[in-house]
Amino acid sequence: MARTRSEQAVWRREQLLNAALTVFADKGVDGATVKDVAQAAGVTPGLLYRYFDSKEAMVETLLSERGFLPRLRELRAEPNDPRPATEVLTELLESFDRLLVDHAELMALFFSAGQARAPLAALVSEGHRLIGGFLAERVDAGELRAHDTATAARTLFATVAVNRRLGTPIDIAALVGLLFPGEG
Amino acid sequence: MARTRSEQAVWRREQLLNAALTVFADKGVDGATVKDVAQAAGVTPGLLYRYFDSKEAMVETLLSERGFLPRLRELRAEPNDPRPATEVLTELLESFDRLLVDHAELMALFFSAGQARAPLAALVSEGHRLIGGFLAERVDAGELRAHDTATAARTLFATVAVNRRLGTPIDIAALVGLLFPGEG
Amino acid sequence: MARTRSEQAVWRREQLLNAALTVFADKGVDGATVKDVAQAAGVTPGLLYRYFDSKEAMVETLLSERGFLPRLRELRAEPNDPRPATEVLTELLESFDRLLVDHAELMALFFSAGQARAPLAALVSEGHRLIGGFLAERVDAGELRAHDTATAARTLFATVAVNRRLGTPIDIAALVGLLFPGEG
Amino acid sequence: MARTRSEQAVWRREQLLNAALTVFADKGVDGATVKDVAQAAGVTPGLLYRYFDSKEAMVETLLSERGFLPRLRELRAEPNDPRPATEVLTELLESFDRLLVDHAELMALFFSAGQARAPLAALVSEGHRLIGGFLAERVDAGELRAHDTATAARTLFATVAVNRRLGTPIDIAALVGLLFPGEG
DNA sequence: AATGAATGAGCCTTCATTCAT
DNA sequence: CATGAATGAAGGCTCATTCAT
Incomplete structure (x- = not known):
């Protein structure tokens, strides 16, 4: 399963988005904490900020990338x-x-x-x-x-x-x- | 302007509900703060708690009393x-x-x-x-x-x-x- | 039961001190609210301030007048x-x-x-x-x-x-x- | 000064308990605020909640861990x-x-x-x-x-x-x- | 004398965010 | 890449106190 650095990065990003989508849909954007999302993804909150600038940025990414x-x-x-x-x-x-x-x-x-x-x-x-x-x-x-x-x-x-x-x-x-x- | 105590209480209650309705609709329940509501009503946050037990109680009152x-x-x-x-x-x-x-x-x-x-x-x-x-x-x-x-x-x-x-x-x-x- | 004004005042004062002593001993000075004391005395919080300058003043009065x-x-x-x-x-x-x-x-x-x-x-x-x-x-x-x-x-x-x-x-x-x- | 993460965590915990003990003893548990304790420890109040669930939890920890x-x-x-x-x-x-x-x-x-x-x-x-x-x-x-x-x-x-x-x-x-x- | 509406300060707690490791 | 300690800014709520009635 040797993943290159950039593969890993892409994979992690997707994983975080998946977690965020699930958590946001469940608790609502305001109701969900960054910690909630991190836990759902099995990582620590700090890591989210390597991939997204803010919680709101996650929402927007979700809306634009996952929008249908x-x-x-x-x-x-x-x-x-x-x-x-x-x-x-x-x-x-x-x-x-x-x-x-x-x-x-x-x-x-x-x-x-x-x-x-x-x-x-x-x-x-x-x-x-x-x-x-x-x-x-x-x-x-x-x-x-x-x-x-x-x-x-x-x-x-x-x-x-x-x-x-x-x-x-x-x-x-x-x-x-x-x-x-x-x-x- | 000559309002009796109990008239005033009723009036104030309605006013607070009006303010809450406006603010909640504008910012969403989670997005709105108690302070927002209080400011919209021109009072201090503490006063809301003489009329409602909690922010959530305001929402429920709105839903039951103002529902159409x-x-x-x-x-x-x-x-x-x-x-x-x-x-x-x-x-x-x-x-x-x-x-x-x-x-x-x-x-x-x-x-x-x-x-x-x-x-x-x-x-x-x-x-x-x-x-x-x-x-x-x-x-x-x-x-x-x-x-x-x-x-x-x-x-x-x-x-x-x-x-x-x-x-x-x-x-x-x-x-x-x-x-x-x-x-x- | 016609009580003169000043008799009434003295009586009320004693009653408030009694209530305060009970409540303070029960919940502790910090744990008890002025409202607690007022309720125990069957009056509203505002009235306490006709008889005492502050909650702390009540404690001190208790200590000096009721001290043994x-x-x-x-x-x-x-x-x-x-x-x-x-x-x-x-x-x-x-x-x-x-x-x-x-x-x-x-x-x-x-x-x-x-x-x-x-x-x-x-x-x-x-x-x-x-x-x-x-x-x-x-x-x-x-x-x-x-x-x-x-x-x-x-x-x-x-x-x-x-x-x-x-x-x-x-x-x-x-x-x-x-x-x-x-x-x- | 080279402290590992876990050493630091233990040390900080002790430091917070020390601060809490001093402050509580000085002002009483009710009289002391979480902010007081934090200031005595030279940290912000929020940090206390990484180490203890609540102010009351601090008191209990003090009683059980520091009791003599x-x-x-x-x-x-x-x-x-x-x-x-x-x-x-x-x-x-x-x-x-x-x-x-x-x-x-x-x-x-x-x-x-x-x-x-x-x-x-x-x-x-x-x-x-x-x-x-x-x-x-x-x-x-x-x-x-x-x-x-x-x-x-x-x-x-x-x-x-x-x-x-x-x-x-x-x-x-x-x-x-x-x-x-x-x-x- | 008594009420209770209203205030303002502050409390405990949460949380998005940063950053040294 | 990833962690988690630490921060700062609120947020909901309580309460001693004041004051018009």
Whole structure:
């Protein structure tokens, strides 16, 4: 297991971030102490400061490196996907929902923030763009009836996200069927 | 200005709660100090302890005395309201949205709470009951097409609430029109 | 029960001192709060300050007004008491011991004082004077053998006081018999 | 000055206990603040909490680690010591008195303790056992006249202790001569 | 005479952060 | 790289004391 110096450094950094994410999600950023994080990582508090400038820097690193905006951006419907719109949309939303599940602790971090931390806004607008773009495409193609795609995007996004956060995930197929009955 | 002792006590208590609500919503419960609250109220920290046992007791008082569950319960559509469903629904959602505006700080408090505090769940389920009940009624009456009223209720509720919380309120008429196009 | 103003004042003052003595003896001066004393007296803290300048002033008043130095001074053997010295001495020490019992709370107060409060020294030296004086008298009269009366006084006084304080009172007749066997 | 980490930790701990003992004895446990102790040790208050859980924990550590019961137990007269009883007894009491001098602050702590703390009782009873045992031995050997050895032990112990505590140490030879004139 | 609202100082304790080793 | 001793700045809370009513 001979690890080079720099491998070790990378590994330790990840380990600390993992510990921080777990602890922050569990106790909240304010409720967790640096000592808590260190203990969860099996090191001493001092070591954290070799890797991060401050506790707040850890939060920000978590938000930017572990944020799922990149992965959200990867999510997209194939252009000219031959499948019906509702099918593609359902898949899209389910992927999104799965993203939220995979990053449950981060969601908590987002919501627990006193004043909504900036990354949240980016996340939301990217989600709107993703869904809204797809809907507009299909309306243009004449597959979906003309409708307020912006409002629809916000509706779908909000509904999936909030219900996941509340621990009462919604039936996505039912949601899609509700907005686009008998369509696509 | 002629206030009796007991009037003064009641008034001061309310004032402290107001200050606490503002400060907590602004900085979060953990982020706010007792001193912050006291300063916002123009008194010294010690005084808070004549009215509340602890900082946490303030939060709980706020949640129980200032929660808007009672007001949410008062919201209801008249039975057999002659107006079209979409009109009544729009009014209902707008009232709800207004409630959120009136209690913006409390909303922040709710969301900032790690997960612990129970009142949020009660609020949500009451909202679902309110909207879902109305929808089912109108479906039974044959006014609205048959649809998954539970999912619809959760969708409407979530969409209004989240967008209000994010500071990007939704156009409720558009939302209703989206779910029930050309109906009611 | 019509009490004149000044009677009422005197009565209240005594009542407050009683309450203070009880509470101080129970919790210690530092451990007891002004509120504790007020509650024990059935009044509000503010009132105490009409009668005493400060909490410390209460302690001092207690020490000077309730101290048993005056009563200790009253204690004395009749000059030329015809009874044997050991009998008179035993009676003297028993009176002293009884005094300690009567003022148990004050004893606690004395001992609990960080640096011995002044009155204690006065008490001790008065006790020495009382006992030593009697012994010297009887030695002069040839009734007791010549001995170090000052040391004897300190011995008798210390033994009675400490053992009373420790809750293990000594048998005074035995004590006297020990120092003056077969004498007086 | 080259102190290893663990040596330093032990040393610091001792230093803090020394400081605490001095300060507590001077101002009393309640009267002394954690800041006082820290200042006396030349450190910041926070450091105390790396070594002790609380202020009260410091007191308890002092009582258990610095109590002189062990040293009191080591004190004993040689069996069959050929020297006269009064000589041995004098030496014994002087050792005891010296013990009190060496632990003057602890004595203060003992006395200042409301009544609660148990160690005092153990100390006293051990002292009685020590002195009483020796006296009984010499009475059995026919060297001392028959007398109430228990009362004598309590008398000697109380006299030495109280007078030392009051800052007016007694002449031990005179004390012994008083109880056992012309004997041993 | 008595109350109790209000203050200000300070207490015990916690914790993010630094730094010598 | 890693430790853990040490610091400094609060933070929540208590309490003796004052004063308008």
